[in-house]
Amino acid sequence: MTTGTELDPVNVxxxxxxxxxxxxxxxxVGLQILNILGGQAExxxxxxxxxxxxxxxxxxERALEVAMxxxxxxxGVVPDQKGWLNTALATAMGAAGGAGGLPTALAELPVTTTVLLRAIQGIAAEHGFDPDDPEIRKECLLVFGSAGPLDRDDGADMAFLSARVTLTGATVHGLISRIAPRLATVLGQKLAAQAVPVLGAAAGAATNYAYTSYYQQMAHVHFGLNRLARESGRPRGELVEALRVAVTQKR
Known part of the structure; x- marks a missing residue:
């Protein structure tokens, strides 16, 4: 039985x-960056x-721990920023990291990861969730479980949306351990692009732009679905499947 506060099917x-x-x-965004770099993610x-x-x-894994x-x-010190400002900040850091090649790119990694995670937390708050809630913190981490912007596998993109049930009983450290292998591949692509001779700072700026844009969009998808499930009263799994259909129908 629905209540008067629930969304009607058309709004859903x-x-x-x-x-x-x-x-x-x-x-x-990822495909555009690949074209700029002139190579494949692999x-x-x-x-x-x-x-x-x-x-x-x-x-x-250490970068995620530091970022958390x-x-x-x-x-409590710095307010959430607009999406464009997060992107601009990360882009500038990517340029600085790429300017010195692989050593500076590695040093920049935990800083960029922190900016990305903080941006994801801000988006959670934008959708009405409390980023200080331990469960929401784990939800924010879970966004990193989506495919990176240089990954062309739509199935991998969608898989993380269905993984919410696995949060039950998981510690933050345990979740980080499970996400780290996948994120390592994603960030490895970024590091490799920044280490390309000649491109350097330009590649660092381009990849950070792609990663920040990507994860902010995916955070909106993740927490948008959570909010929609709460407001509509419909099972989240049902909404995930509806999204899967919508994504593949219109190309």
Whole structure:
């Protein structure tokens, strides 16, 4: 039985259509960056030295741990920023990180991860959720479980939306351990692009622009679905499937 506060089917359909547009826009940025860099995501990873590839997962896990503490600690000091400002900040950091090649790109990694996580937390708040709630913090981490902007696998993009049930009983550290391998591949592509000779700062700026734009869009999709489930009274799984259909129908 529905209540008067629940959304009618037409409004739910419109909301799903808007989220589908965000989802498609997120993927489009990655393809544009690939065209700029003139390569494929898989080939980018091969450019990294073996010693870096071997340590990438551990570095990513540490970056996420640092980002969780820094992003949460900054909320009482620095207000949430507009999406364009988060993108501009990350783009500038990417340029600085790429200017010095791989060493500075590695040093920039936890800083960029913090900016991304803080932006995701801000979007959670925008949709009416409390980023200081432990469960919402885990939801914010889960956004990193989506495919990166250089990944063309739409199925991987959608899979993270269905993974919310796995949060039950999971600790933040446990969730980070599960997300880190996937995010390591994503951030490895970014590092490899920044390490490309000659491109340097330009590649760093371009990839950070793509990553910040992508994860902000995916955060809107994730928390938009959560809000829609709460307001419509419809099961979240049902809304995820409706989004999946909407994303694949209009190309």
């Amino acid at each position: 359909e419109n909301e799903i259509a808007q989220l589908a547009r965000r989802h498609r826009a997120a993927g489009g 080939n980018l990873l091969e450019r990294l030295p073996d010693r870096v590839k071997e340590r990438l997962e551990g570095a990513t 503490g820094a992003a949460a600690g900054s909320r």
